[in-house]
Amino acid sequence: MIEKKYDVVVIGAGIHGAGVAQALAVNGYSVLVLEQNTIASGTSSRSSKLIHGGLRYLENLHLSLVKECLQERTLLLRNAPHLVKLVPFYIPVFPETRRRPWQLRTGLSLYALLNSFHSSGRFGTVARQDWQTLDGLETKNLQKVFRYQDAQTDDVLLTRAVMNSAVQHGAQLMMPCEFVNADIDEQGVTVHYRQNGETHQSRASVVVNAAGPWVNQVLTKFNEPHIPLSIELVQGTHIVLPGELTQGVYYIEAPTDHRAVFVMPWKGNTLVGTTETSYSGDPGQVQPLDSEIDYLLKTLIHYFPHYQGKPVLDSFAGLRVLPHEEGHPFSRSRDTRLITDRDRSPRLLSIYGGKLTAYRITAMKVMQKLKTSLRSGSAPLIDTKGIRLDS
Ligand SMILES: Cc1cc2nc3c(=O)[nH]c(=O)nc-3n(C[C@H](O)[C@H](O)[C@H](O)COP(=O)(O)OP(=O)(O)OC[C@H]3O[C@@H](n4cnc5c(N)ncnc54)[C@H](O)[C@@H]3O)c2cc1C
Numbered sequence: 001m002i003e004k005k006y007d008v009v010v011i012g013a014g015i016h017g018a019g020v021a022q023a024l025a026v027n028g029y030s031v032l033v034l035e036q037n038t039i040a041s042g043t044s045s046r047s048s049k050l051i052h053g054g055l056r057y058l059e060n061l062h063l064s065l066v067k068e069c070l071q072e073r074t075l076l077l078r079n080a081p082h083l084v085k086l087v088p089f090y091i092p093v094f095p096e097t098r099r100r101p102w103q104l105r106t107g108l109s110l111y112a113l114l115n116s117f118h119s120s121g122r123f124g125t126v127a128r129q130d131w132q133t134l135d136g137l138e139t140k141n142l143q144k145v146f147r148y149q150d151a152q153t154d155d156v157l158l159t160r161a162v163m164n165s166a167v168q169h170g171a172q173l174m175m176p177c178e179f180v181n182a183d184i185d186e187q188g189v190t191v192h193y194r195q196n197g198e199t200h201q202s203r204a205s206v207v208v209n210a211a212g213p214w215v216n217q218v219l220t221k222f223n224e225p226h227i228p229l230s231i232e233l234v235q236g237t238h239i240v241l242p243g244e245l246t247q248g249v250y251y252i253e254a255p256t257d258h259r260a261v262f263v264m265p266w267k268g269n270t271l272v273g274t275t276e277t278s279y280s281g282d283p284g285q286v287q288p289l290d291s292e293i294d295y296l297l298k299t300l301i302h303y304f305p306h307y308q309g310k311p312v313l314d315s316f317a318g319l320r321v322l323p324h325e326e327g328h329p330f331s332r333s334r335d336t337r338l339i340t341d342r343d344r345s346p347r348l349l350s351i352y353g354g355k356l357t358a359y360r361i362t363a364m365k366v367m368q369k370l371k372t373s374l375r376s377g378s379a380p381l382i383d384t385k386g387i388r389l390d391s
Contacts, residue, residue, distance in 0.1 A: 001201070002190070002202060002203050003201060004203075005030075005202065005204070006030045006032045006172075006202060006204045006205075007029035007031060007204065007205050007206070007374055008020075008024050008029055008030075008205065008208055008370070008374070009032045009033075009034065009191045009202065009204040009206075009207050010024075010031060010032070010033045010034070010207075010208045011034050011179045011207065011208065011209050011210060011218055012033075012034075012035060012042070012209070012210040012211040012212060013033050013035035013038075013039045013159070013163055014040060014043060014044035014159065015040070015155070015158070015159045015162065015356050016212070016351045017033055017035070017210035018033075018039070018162040018163040018359070019359035019360055019362060019363035020210055020351075020362075020366050021033045021166035021171040021173075022163075022165050022166040022169065022387070023360075023364060023366065023367050024171065024367070025166050025169035025170045025171040026384055026387065027367065027381060027382050028170075029374060030170070031166070031171045031172070032172045032173075032174065032202060032204070033163070033171060033172070033173045033174065033175075034175075034179045034191075034193050035175040035177060036176055036177065036178040038176070039156075039160050039163050039173075039175070040155060040156045040159035040160065042212045042283070042318075042319075043212045043213060043319055043320075044155055044212070045156045045316075046155075046236075046238070046316050046317060046318025046319075047155045047318060047356050048236075048271075048273050049152055049154060049155050049271070049356075050152060050264075050356075050357070051072075051073050051076050051077075051084050051150070051152070051153050051356070051357045052150040053066040053073065053111060053114060053150070053357075054357075055107060055108070055111055055148075055150075055251070056260045058107050058111065062335070065335055065355075066111070066114050068358055069355060069357045070111075070114055070115045071361075072357050072358050072360060072361055073120075073150075073357060074115075074120070075360065076153075076357075076360075079386075079388045079389055080158065080388070080389040082391065083154060083389065084152075084153045084158070086120055086149045086150070086151050087150065087152045087249055088148075088149060088248035089149065089150050089248055089250075089251055090126065090134060090146065090147055090247065090248060090249070090250050090251065091104055091146040091147075091148075091250075091251045092138075092144075092145050092250070092303065093142070093143045093145070093146070094143060095143065096255070097253055098253060098258040099253065101143070101144050101146075104146050108123040108146060108148050111123075111148070120149050121148075121149070122149070123146060123148035123149075124146075124147055125146055125147065126147050134250075135246060135247050135250070135304070136305075136306045137250065137303060137304060138302070138303050138304065150249070152265075153356075155356055157391065158389075160391075161389040161390060161391060162359065164389075164390065164391075165387060165389055174193070174195055176195070177193050177194065177195040178193060178194045179191070179192075179193050179211075179218060179221070180192040180193055180194050180199060181221040181223075182221060182223070183222075183223040184223060184224045184347045188203055188204055188206075188347065189203070189204050189205070189206065189348070190202075190203055191203070191207060205373055205374055206347055206349065206370055206374065207347065207348050207349075208366060209348065209349065209350040209351065210351050212319070212321065213233050213319035213321055215228075215231070215321060215351070215352055216231065217283075218350075222341075222348060224341065226341060228350075229323065229337060229350075229352050231322060231323060231353075232278060232323075232324050233278070233279040233280070233283065233319045233320070233321060234277065234278055234279065234320045234322050235276075235277045235278075235279040235286050235317045235319055236273060236274035236275055236276060236319075236320060237273060237274060237275045237293065237296065237316070237317045238288075238315065238317075239271075239272050239273070239288070239293055239296050239297065239312050240266065240272075240312070240313045240314040240315065241269060241300070241311070241313060242269055242270070242311070243269065243306075243310065244268050244269065244270070245263065246265075248265070249262055249265070250262070250263040250264075250303070252299065252302075252303050254295065255298070255302045256295070256298070261273065261296065261300075262274070263304065270300075272299070273296065275292040276320075277289060277292060279319055283319055286317045286318070287317055288316065289317075293312060320353070323337070323352075336352065336353050336365075337351075337352040338350070338351060338362075338366060338369055344372060345372045345373045346370065346372075347373065349366060349370060360384055360385075363384065364381070364383065364384065367381050
């Protein structure tokens, strides 16, 4: 028996599910979010916790992604100042550093340009006499230290705040509640879900699949056959060590493979990440590998020798959803892909990949794609730009 009718059922309460629910609710649509575990229990609690344009994406000329993320960073600094804060970032340059000073200066200039030369985009170098203040950074053979600004957040609190905003605007959240399967027909979708051991069903005009690394698993539960986007799950591990960084975030190059690794202050400790390891198991079982912990520790100690012998207090791994392409994951596109079951009036939309930083703009793009499937499809969309986020 159909229990209730919604405009949209969203599967997943990660940052994307929360963002889409918020945008829908603000626009007056009825929305039900199904979350099998807890808010942000998937990738959205295992990120590097940065709200950034992604300086390194400039190396692969992902200019529009960087610009969009920088605009979202500006909005989040305004709308959630208690959750998103600008922090100094430092890039040390040694003789063996692959990214040379002229390249870094060019990259940072482009970053400032894409940030519309806003004051938060100012960068420079740290004077040699101040190097000893940099949290024990190795200074032997140090040639230069660049300084710029980007932002840090708490990914779980941010996701909760966006979901709270969605609920305040009328969204309904069921949790823990597992999406089981769904039947698409011409008028809409019948969605089956399990809560407290009982199966329920509701009707919706559209389903949004915001299941993160479970996205293709969820697609197999629909009656109509869908050709899923070919993706690769790539795990990224972080480690936490004791010791507070007082100056900000360090953007270092792993000595073995020259990948960029962040060393960040995190709740009075030091957070180091991340890695890129192909993953093919159950998304719910992803765990840091010993080899990844070893790689991060060696990278940290290479630049901050005083961490030698300190214990790893915690480690966690998250899964990136990347398009299946040739080449190293490091250089693959981080763009979000929105895939619908049909071009006109879609009944199902799946979100692939994406950035924590860009969740709001992704949600607005989802709204645009769903306009023809929802009632009053011709009314202009209310943008979520101006909505402040409480805790
Ligand atoms: C290592 C790493 C570091 C990153 N660092 C950054 C960063 O610093 N800055 C940045 O902007 N971005 C970063 N990202 C990207 C960002 O974290 C992700 O794009 C984002 O968190 C993905 O959110 P999501 O909502 O799509 O997925 P998730 O957060 O994984 O949410 C999916 C949800 O769906 C639920 N679900 C799945 N199946 C079902 C079902 N059948 N029924 C009900 N619920 C279900 C899951 O329980 C989960 O809660 C990083 C990603 C990784 C992997």
